[in-house]
Amino acid sequence: MDQSELMQHISQQYNAELEAIRTKVLAMGGLVEQQLERAIGSLYDGQIEQAEEVVANDHKVNAFDVEIDERCTKIIALRQPTASDLRLVLTVIKTTADLERIGDEAKRVARMAISTAKSEAGRNLYQRIEHLGDRVREMLHSALDAFARMDVEEAIRVAHEDRRIDQEYEAIMRQGMTYMMEDPRSIPLLIDIMWAARALERIGDRCCNICEYIIYFVKGKDVRHTSLEQIAEEFGEEPTNADE
Amino acid sequence: MGHSWSEEAWRFVLVVLAGTLLGLLVGHVAAVVLVAVIGYVVRHLYYIHRMQRWLDDPYLGKMPAHFGLWGSLYARIHRLLEAHRRREAQLQQQLEQFRRTAAALPDAVVSLGPAREILWVNEKARSMLGLRIPGDYGRPLANLFRAPALRQYLERGDYKKVLEITAPGREQRQLSVRAVPYGDGQLLVIFQDITERYRLERIRRDFVANVSHELRTPLTVISGFVENLRANPDICPEAWRRPLKLIDEQSGRMRQIVGDLLLLARLEGGEAQLREAPVDVARLLEGAAEEGRVLADGNVKFQVRVESARQIRGDAGLLRSAVVNLVSNAVHHTPAGGQISLHWVDEPGAGCLIVEDTGEGISHQHIPRLTERFYRVDAGRSRERGGTGLGLAIVKHILQVHDARLEILSEPGEGSQFICRFPEARLVDPGQRQATDESRIADHSA
Incomplete structure (x- = not known):
């Protein structure tokens, strides 16, 4: 539906502008994905250089955020969008805000990677983090895929994934606490690791938000602060034609 | 009819x-x-x-x-x-x-329309790039396969080079991307999985790093203790003075060779990451001349002549080591009282960095082989002067990564000229630099 609805306007220019902001969001998404991937990678490889690169590249993500916001403001001011166009612009604004924060969290993970790179302790907690990291990365990837396709079904599926991430985060916290009790000297390191885990968990939440915006755009219904079961009940069963 | x-x-x-x-x-x-x-x-x-x-x-x-x-x-x-x-x-x-053939290809093939939207993909592309067909027809490829490098590559529109990227996703597959424009603004993009090759390259790189590390550590220990022994006349008998001095010299030489070999391996493997920036040639030449003066111990006169204000876009550290290698080479082959001059001049379509000496010169048959590793015109003599035999090979490779060429002119008895010719594309006018930076920013916001 997204393609056809976007192509309805008489003004070719307007169509192009709307398509362009969507593409920009996905370009930003691609960059954030890369940042996150490198941050997680450096966390368990202990590659400081890569982590430093992530920290240094964060300004690019911020630049995207500013640019997209500016374009959206311009569209609102000049075109006064209504209905699905307005929803698209709002969705884009909110999504970029979340992506920008995901970028910040990635930077935080990279910082933790730098500060923990030298120590050998707590390595077995890293495996858990690795797993959590993979999950989160995949979630972001699927959320952006759903955004590119404006696919409600996929968005609902991704939103469900967040619970698993929360569970894993809790497991890491519990394990970390046991280690702390066993060996108080490892506490500074473990706190860093837990910060990284916390950042990853927050990214999961942000992905969840993006999925909610997708549902809002396609269905025109605000599903924030609604339980997942309710969302699935309302939209999940009916066949979505978001692909056409 | x-x-x-x-x-x-x-x-x-x-x-x-x-x-x-x-x-x-x-x-x-x-x-x-x-x-x-x-x-x-x-x-x-x-x-x-x-x-x-x-x-x-x-x-x-x-x-x-x-x-x-x-x-x-x-x-x-x-x-x-x-x-x-x-x-x-x-x-x-x-x-x-055609479709059956393309589908059977081991590489992923995607054809893109003028707006870089997906027109057609083969079987392999679906799994490699994670596309959903037919739903994804008409969507921009870079929106679905979001590697930032690929987006840049497609936007820039310069498809002569092959792009290598890490595919987003868990497996971290390495892909080489090649795009071929065809028809009316359409583009055929071919993705090849090079993870295996990449892995082998990594093994080779690790090997070089490990070997050099393994060789360096014992050398450091040897020269450390030798130095200690030589510094304490109380524990060092007179008879051992000379052997220890030789050990010290030779281990120092070996360390240098290992270092040079490592640099060469890095340059050759194309892994040396160029930290590109405009390099001020005048300062580069002054610095090299200064090092030459120290090396020559005042026996040779130095002259620096800079006739062009243009700068070289390149890696300052590598360029410096190339020029210093040429200068030390010249110092080794120039007898006391000689002169070494360093020039930087403009030439049509190029910038020439010239190191000229009034030394003994090289006969013709040796010139083509000078840049080979460990090649010596006169084996005994040059070793005595402390060269590693790798200097010119390093110079050649450094110039190569800067798209420049080394030319050697020499007559026995009349001195030699080493000319490094940098192409126009590598030269920067100091005044122009500002302008190009600004236009890049403008491009970005457009």
Whole structure:
């Protein structure tokens, strides 16, 4: 539906502008994905250089955020969008805000990677983090895929994934606490690791938000602060034609 | 056709004649002829109508039977249709064959339209790039396969180079991307999985790093203790002085060789990451001359002449080591009282960095082989002077990664000239730099 609805306007220019902001969001998404991937990678490889690169590249993500916001403001001011166009612009604004924060969290993970790179302790907690990291990365990837396709079904599926991430985060916290009790000297390191885990968990939440915006755009219904079961009940069963 | 056409013409004449005769008989010539002609026209109109109906669904079985002019018209249309159908079937077959071939390719193939939207993909592309077909037809490729490097590559539109990227996703697969423009603004993009090759390269790189590390550590220990022994005359017997001095010198030399080999390996493997920035050549030459003066111990005069304000876009550290290598080479081969000059001059289409000495010169047969590793014109002598035998090889490779060329001119007894020629694309006018930076920013925001 997204393609056809976007192509309805008489003004070719307007169509192009709307398509362009969507593409920009996905370009930003691609960059954030890369940042996150490198941050997680450096966390368990202990590659400081890569982590430093992530920290240094964060300004690019911020630049995207500013640019997209500016374009959206311009569209609102000049075109006064209504209905699905307005929803698209709002969705884009909110999504970029979340992506920008995901970028910040990635930077935080990279910082933790730098500060923990030298120590050998707590390595077995890293495996858990690795797993959590993979999950989160995949979630972001699927959320952006759903955004590119404006696919409600996929968005609902991704939103469900967040619970698993929360569970894993809790497991890491519990394990970390046991280690702390066993060996108080490892506490500074473990706190860093837990910060990284916390950042990853927050990214999961942000992905969840993006999925909610997708549902809002396609269905025109605000599903924030609604339980997942309710969302699935309302939209999940009916066949979505978001692909056409 | 001509035959049936004249037949039809005769038929018309016949109709008119018959009408005239009948009209003469009846007494109303004009009326009867008119009726006959109208009848003739109506008949043809009916045939036209039939043909129109038939053309809606032009199959042989439904073709109305006709003779004469109409029959030949039908026959011709039928032949045209047949030829068209045959061609269509042939094209369809060729297309099908192409698709089957492309689908069987081990690489992912995607064809993109003018807005870089997906027009067609082969089987492999679906799994490698995570595309959903047919849903994703018409969507921009870079929105679904979001590697930032690929987006840049597609936006920049310079497809001469092959792009290597890490595919987003868990497996971290390495892909090489090659794009071929075709048709009306369309683009064929081929993704090849090079993870295995990449892994082998990594093993090789690790090997070089490990070997150099393994060699360096013992050398450091050896020279450390030797230094200690030499510094304490109390524990070092007189007889051991000379051997220890030699050990110290040789281990130092070996350390240098290991370092040079490592640099060479890095340059050759293309892994040396160029930290590109405009390099001020005047300062580069002054620095190299300063090092040369120290090395020559005041025996050789140095002259620096900078005639161009242009800068080289390149890696300052690497360029410095290239020039220092050339200078130390010159120092080694220039007897006391000689002169070494360093020039930086403009040439049409290039910038030339020249290191010239008044040394002993090199005879012709040696020149082509000078940049080979460990090649020595006079083995005993140059080793005595402390060269590693790798200097010019390093210079050559450093110039290569900067797209520059090394040229050597020399006559025995008259000194040598080492000319490094940097192409126009590597040169930067100091005044222009600001402008290009600004235009890049403008591009980005556009």
